[in-house]
Amino acid sequence: MIDPDRFLDDAARAEGTDGSAARLAAQAGMPLRVLIVDDEEDAFVIARDLLCRHSGGRFTSTWAATMDEGLRQLATGDVDVALVDYHLPVGDGLELVARARAAGSRTPIVLLTGRALEGTDVDALNAGAIDYLEKSDLSAQGLQRVVRLAVERARIAERLRHSLGLRTAVLNAIADGVVVTDRDGRVTSVNPSAAIVLGRSVADLIFTSLGSRDWEMVGEDGTPLAGDRHPALRTLASGEASPRVVVGMARPDGSRAWISLTVSALVRPGESAPYGAVLSFSDVTAFRALADELRQAQKMEAIGRLAGGIAHDFNNLLTVISGYSDLILSDLPDDDIHWADVDEISRAAARGADLTRQLLAFGRRQMLQPIVLDLDQSIGELVSLLIRVVGEDVALDLRSGPERLHVRMDAGQLEQILLNLAQNARDAMPKGGRLTIETRRSTVGAASPADDGSLPEGPWVVLSVADTGIGMDAQTRAHAFEPFYTTKDVGHGTGLGLASVYGAVRQSGGHVRLRSEPGQGTTVDIYLPPETGPATLPAAAPGRSLIGGSESVLVVDDEESVCGLVAAILVRRGYIVRTAPDGAEALRIAQDVTVPLDLLVTDVIMPGQDGWEVAAQVTALRPGIGVIFMSGFAGHAVVRDGLVRPGIEFLAKPISSSDLLGAVRRVLDGRGGAPGSSAGTPA
Secondary structure, three states: OOOHHHHHHHHHHHHOOOHHHHHHHHOOOOOEEEEEEOOOHHHHHHHHHHHHOOOOOOEEEEEEOOHHHHHHHHHHOOOOEEEEEOEOOOOEHHHHHHHHHHOOOOOOEEEEEOOOOOOHHHHHHHHOOOEEEEHHHOOHHHHHHHHHHHHHHHHHHHHHHHHHHHHHHHHHHOOOEEEEEEOOOEEEEEOHHHHHHHOOOHHHHOOOEOOOHHHOEEOOOOOEEOHHHOHHHHHHHHOOOEEEEEEEEEOOOOOEEEEEEEEEEEOOOOOOOOOEEEEEEEEOHHHHHHHHHHHHHHHHHHHHHHHHHHHHHHHHHHHHHHHHHHHHHHHOOOOOOOHHHHHHHHHHHHHHHHHHHHHHHHOOOOOEOOEEEEHHHHHHHOHHHHHHHHOOOEEEEEEOOOOOOEEEEOHHHHHHHHHHHHHHHHHHOOOOEEEEEEEEEEEEOOOOOOOOOOOOOEEEEEEEEEEOOOOOOHHHHHHOOOOOOOOOOOOOOOOOHHHHHHHHHHHOOOEEEEEEOOOOOEEEEEEEOEOOOOOOOOOOOOOOOOOOOOOEEEEEOOOHHHHHHHHHHHHHOOOEEEEEOOHHHHHHHHHOOOOOOOEEEEEOOOOOOOHHHHHHHHHHHOOOOEEEEEEOOOOOOOEEOOEEOOOOEEEEOOOOHHHHHHHHHHHHHHHOOOOOOOOOOOO
């Protein structure tokens, strides 16, 4: 049983220094205003005398004989406490309490009755009364204490409502999700942020159980967390807080929310077993997606560097294989029994060269000669080739707008992109279908549907290639751009198609997006920077590109086989050739004034001095000498991100005889002067 005096002392101390304490101090010298509602005046007089007589002026009273009058006085707000008779002429005390509470009155009400009925006390409290008292127990001291106690209870209840309202407002305002459960793991409270993160409503989450499907969690590796591995269930079982951990939870729309979760146990003082738990979490779905994208980009970059290095070394081998095959074929009559064998070797080298080009494209180390292209015109020139690639069972549909769309990129790379996408589309439509190639303008901004954070804002030219094929599932989409990843049968495809598309587009300053679902086809959207300048006119066909000459050429390459091949090709065309395995030997030859030199052909990547340094020193010694660079790798000063610097003649390995002879003739013819004219005193 509550001791009223001790309760009042504790309540006064609990007031502290807040606003309620000021109110209590203000009322310390003022009487409490008591409304007595009773249809019998004698009963009112008795209650008034017990309350006010000998109270030292601490109480004043007013009388209401009916329910309506009592409600009217309560509505004024000028009453500190009401004593209401259980039996009234119209209705009863319970109805008055209920109506007063419905009208918004918070005045504490004490019910009085002549004799107690079983359940009356419960009914009174359920209706909103703060206490219940039998008239037979009335005494001056008892009634005064009950009134004071009712007032203080009301004040404490008001502070509790304020505290709960503040807690609710704070929980509703914070961005983190907060969920409270009971000891059995049933959810008793959810703030709006938690519901938003989990893609549900607060009503849907209330009273759900942590052990149900609504609260299934998976680890960062996708492994289900059940039993003692479930952070919240483990905390309820052990009472120990769960350290912060990232877990995934399924949303109703099928997506997965990734949350950074902490679980704390609710434990009463002196007890060890928790009576509930608090789950606090923040949404890290977007951060996880960015982290995954960064890891994917780093992985692709690492694979690209590896692929570029392999392609560089392999290109030297292919240069020798294809070069000597061409030399042998040029010496063999067409009816020679070995001609077909050598031709097959040459064809195999060409296929190898195609693979290395795709590897270099993926690694963004392919040598480019970008020009301004009219995108629709360039696509139109490839239609007949694309039709042959996709076959008769696939309809090709070209769509474009009325305006001309210009982009700056290597024409050969655009062809490579479209051919790879067409081949992939053909393989995805074994029974036929439709391939749609569309060009359009697009502006990416904060409010545009295309903006997911991966594309810089601004204008773009979009090239979309869409098929009606079998589509891809999530796992295939995640690996689609990785080299050598393929879902095709062994012997059907290298797995480099989309990988080379990805690298080629990125090397041209663009972005690639893949949209695909099983059974719904695949769309590859390529975003390219728009070019405002006019399209570049096609280059004129070379005149005497394969004609030889009598000029002197210095060939520098640390690969002896490559150096020997280049020399052999040039000697057969009448050129005077000297070779050097490195920069030091090349400089020694250049310093010999008795040696005429018209042209330097040098590899770029060499130990010691690289080709760029060799060329700088040789041209300083021999002003006017022509220079041709060779390499199978784009990561050097001769090129910037695979783009050949203006004014430089560059040959990408593997080198064919015709490419070499054509470049030699172009440089020598553009240089002017007689053969050997660069000979003379070193500078």
